[in-house]
Structure formats: C-alpha cells, structure tokens
Amino acid sequence: MYNIKLLNKISPVGVGQFDDQYLVGEDVEKEDGVLVRSASMHEYELNDNLKAIARAGAGVNNIPLEKCSNEGIVVFNTPGANANAVKELVLCGLFLSSRKVVEGIDWVKTLKGNEDAAKLVEKGKSQFVGPEIEGRKLGIIGLGAIGVHVANAAIKLGMEVYGFDPYISVNAAWGMSKWVKNAQNVETIFSECDYITLHAPSTKETKGIINQESIAMMKDGVRILNFARGDLVNAQDVLTAIDSGKVAKYITDFATPDIIDHENVIVMPHLGASTPESEDNCARMAVKEIKDYLESGNIVNSVNFPTINEPRTTKYRICLIHKNVPNMLAQFATLLANQEINIENMVNKAKDDYAYTIIDTNDVVGTKEFESLENVIKVRVVE
Numbered sequence: 001m002y003n004i005k006l007l008n009k010i011s012p013v014g015v016g017q018f019d020d021q022y023l024v025g026e027d028v029e030k031e032d033g034v035l036v037r038s039a040s041m042h043e044y045e046l047n048d049n050l051k052a053i054a055r056a057g058a059g060v061n062n063i064p065l066e067k068c069s070n071e072g073i074v075v076f077n078t079p080g081a082n083a084n085a086v087k088e089l090v091l092c093g094l095f096l097s098s099r100k101v102v103e104g105i106d107w108v109k110t111l112k113g114n115e116d117a118a119k120l121v122e123k124g125k126s127q128f129v130g131p132e133i134e135g136r137k138l139g140i141i142g143l144g145a146i147g148v149h150v151a152n153a154a155i156k157l158g159m160e161v162y163g164f165d166p167y168i169s170v171n172a173a174w175g176m177s178k179w180v181k182n183a184q185n186v187e188t189i190f191s192e193c194d195y196i197t198l199h200a201p202s203t204k205e206t207k208g209i210i211n212q213e214s215i216a217m218m219k220d221g222v223r224i225l226n227f228a229r230g231d232l233v234n235a236q237d238v239l240t241a242i243d244s245g246k247v248a249k250y251i252t253d254f255a256t257p258d259i260i261d262h263e264n265v266i267v268m269p270h271l272g273a274s275t276p277e278s279e280d281n282c283a284r285m286a287v288k289e290i291k292d293y294l295e296s297g298n299i300v301n302s303v304n305f306p307t308i309n310e311p312r313t314t315k316y317r318i319c320l321i322h323k324n325v326p327n328m329l330a331q332f333a334t335l336l337a338n339q340e341i342n343i344e345n346m347v348n349k350a351k352d353d354y355a356y357t358i359i360d361t362n363d364v365v366g367t368k369e370f371e372s373l374e375n376v377i378k379v380r381v382v383e
C-alpha cells in the first residue's frame with residue numbers, strides 16, 4: 001500500500017489512475033508520495049517515508065530541491081504538459097497589452113443603465129486605440145516548451161520574433177519555426193523588441209532580469225509580459241517605468257501587492273495553466289511518473305535525479321540513491337557477491353552531485369547492508 005498526499009486540487013483524470021494499492025487524499029499521513037501544483041513546500045516537513053514529489057506543472061521553485069536531493073526524494077515535473085494553455089494566455093496577453101480592451105470594458109460598465117450608451121461608446125472609444133501586433137518585434141526570453149509555442153504562434157500572427165536562450169535543448173530547437181531569429185544576447189531582446197515576453201524559470205540568473213538597467217535599454221513604449229514567475233521582474237522598477245511612460249504596459253500572471261490596480265498594469269490570477277486540458281495532462285503525467293517510480297523504481301522527468309527507465313525482467317529490483325562519488329558500484333557489486341547474489345541487470349546514472357543505481361536480481365535481498373555504506377542516501381527493494 002502506498003500513501004499519496006495531495007497538496008493542491010489535482011485533476012481526477014490523473015488521480016483516477018491510482019488503483020487500490022494507493023491511499024490518496026489531502027489528509028493522508030506518512031506519505032510515500034506528494035502531488036503538488038503551486039503550493040509552497042519550503043516549510044513542508046519531509047517525512048522519512050517520503051520517496052517522491054510530483055509537480056503537476058512546470059515550475060519547481062515551490063519545492064526545496066536541494067533538501068529533497070539530500071534526503072533522496074525524487075522530484076518530478078511534467079514538461080510541456082501545460083505549454084499550450086500558457087501559450088494561449090500569452091497570446092491573449094499580447095493583444096491586451098496592445099489594444100486597450102480591459103480598460104475599454106471597464107469603461108463600458110460605467111455606462112450601465114445610460115440611455116445614450118450606444119452614442120457615448122462611439123464618441124468615447126478613441127481613448128482606447130492601440131496598435132496591431134502584426135509586423136511588430138516580439139522578444140522571447142526562454143525557448144523551452146512554452147517559449148517555442150509562443151514563438152511559432154507569433155510568427156503565424158505576422159510578428160518578427162527574436163528568441164534568446166543560452167541553454168536551448170535540441171528538442172526545442174527542432175520544434176521551432178525557422179523564421180525565429182536567434183538573439184545572441186539578452187541585450188538584443190531588450191534593445192530591439194516592441195514586446196518582450198518571459199518564459200524562463202526562476203533561477204539565480206533570471207531573478208530580477210527585468211530591472212531599471214534592462215528597462216533603460218528598451219524602446220520607449222515597450223510592452224512587457226510575464227507569465228513565467230513574479231520574481232523575474234523588479235516590480236518597483238517596472239512601476240516607475242510605467243509611470244514615466246517608458247513602459248506602455250506590463251501584463252503579468254503573478255499578483256504582488258505593489259502592482260495590483262496600477263494604471264497600465266494588468267494582473268491575472270496565475271491562470272496560465274488553468275484549463276481543463278492542461279490540468280488533465282499535467283495530472284495524468286505526474287501520476288504516471290510517481291507510480292512508475294514507486295512501483296518499478298524507474299525515473300522519468302525528474303528535475304533532481306537522472307533518468308533511468310528499464311523494463312522489469314526480474315523478481316527484485318534494488319533502487320539505490322547515493323552521492324555521485326567514486327567506488328559506489330564496486331561496493332554494491334562486492335556486497336552482493338559476498339551474499340552469492342547474482343546481478344541480472346545494473347544501471348547507474350548521475351546528475352550533478354547525486355546518482356541513482358538500479359540492480360535487478362532474482363534473489364531475495366535486504367537493504368540493511370546497503371544502508372550502512374557511506375554516501376548511500378536511500379535504499380528500496382521493489383518486487
């Protein structure tokens with residue numbers, strides 16, 4: 001029996017994939033696995049039994065990754081599963097940043113009950129004029145699942161698209177329209193583009209990337225979109241630039257107290273991934289990842305441990321999470337040889353300071369001796 005704790009509302013399409021080997025709920029204790037969306041886990045107590053956390057979504061800045069790695073807890077996310085939903089909202093954001101639709105709608109509401117509403121609308125609409133996006137330059141920072149979707153859609157809408165991503169994956173590059181221009185540095189995005197949209201994760205490198213200095217490089221009347229994370233933008237610097245007219249519009253999915261209800265700022269309630277399609281996709285993928293790991297020891301789409309995805313061919317699989325240091329495999333093999341246990345299959349992979357080894361065997365094995373080895377963090381045997 002495995003216990004799975006839900007820290008957010010997770011789509012029943014995903015949760016329904018758990019069979020009767022699983023106890024699933026919000027109040028479950030001694031959890032083997034956690035399913036989470038945006039709830040912060042930085043203060044969450046990681047119990048000794050916890051083996052895996054699956055983030056039904058992309059960003060993992062709400063999870064204490066280093067602490068999890070240290071304790072041998074595998075953290076998954078669901079790459080690409082909500083990218084289309086975010087792309088669609090970014091396109092909506094692009095239009096809202098250009099045409100004064102939100103302001104116009106708010107104004108029309110003030111005419112409620114006014115007999116002359118139709119006339120007044122025709123007279124007053126000129127205050128809501130805004131430019132078309134066709135032919136304008138869009139700069140994208142971060143060309144992953146979402147950035148590439150946005151780039152391709154913007155090309156189809158007739159925009160001139162510049163992309164910047166120093167770590168772009170081969171897969172993302174394959175999926176991107178050949179018309180997207182490769183910006184060699186982020187300054188090109190800042191200085192060339194009429195619209196700038198952020199699609200990089202929150203990291204030491206990206207936090208505060210939009211600040212007084214970068215804004216100073218931008219065109220007058222630039223429009224900035226942030227559907228990545230609130231802390232990529234220095235809010236005070238953007239507000240100052242909005243007030244001076246340097247930035248025409250700031251559209252964001254992240255509500256911080258200082259930016260709410262400020263002229264020319266549109267704040268959405270973190271709606272990027274909130275579509276039934278995306279919620280189902282993310283939940284389905286997250287549940288599959290956690291089940292595969294708990295039941296077979298396979299790791300796919302982890303952000304802190306390497307991928308190992310091997311078919312089961314033996315009765316037992318020893319799953320060893322350990323530090324990425326020399327001599328671990330020799331110690332494992334010796335330990336098994338001393339017990340006259342035959343290894344049918346053994347795979348080891350490392351990711352940064354941590355490594356994962358699976359050993360398939362048909363003989364009964366205990367975990368104690370492995371646990372006593374230095375640099376071994378977590379040991380499990382799955383049957």
Ligand SMILES: NC(=O)C1=CN([C@@H]2O[C@H](COP(=O)(O)OP(=O)(O)OC[C@H]3O[C@@H](n4cnc5c(N)ncnc54)[C@H](O)[C@@H]3O)[C@@H](O)[C@H]2O)C=CC1
Pocket residue numbers: 057058059060079080082083086141142143144145146147164165166167168169172199200201202203205206227228229253270271272273274
């Ligand atoms: N508003 C919302 O509801 C949602 C927001 N997000 C946010 O969007 C981010 C991106 O999501 P995905 O595209 O799915 O992730 P992804 O991992 O597919 O793409 C992120 C890209 O950013 C790039 N990157 C990293 N550091 C960079 C830097 N310093 N400069 C430029 N590019 C850099 C990476 O190389 C990668 O290609 C997530 O980390 C999350 O914070 C994601 C989903 C929903």
Ligand SMILES: O=C(O)C(=O)COP(=O)(O)O
Pocket residue numbers: 037038039056057058059060082270272273274
């Ligand atoms: O996937 C992400 O990174 C998101 O920001 C989506 O968050 P959510 O699952 O809608 O709380």
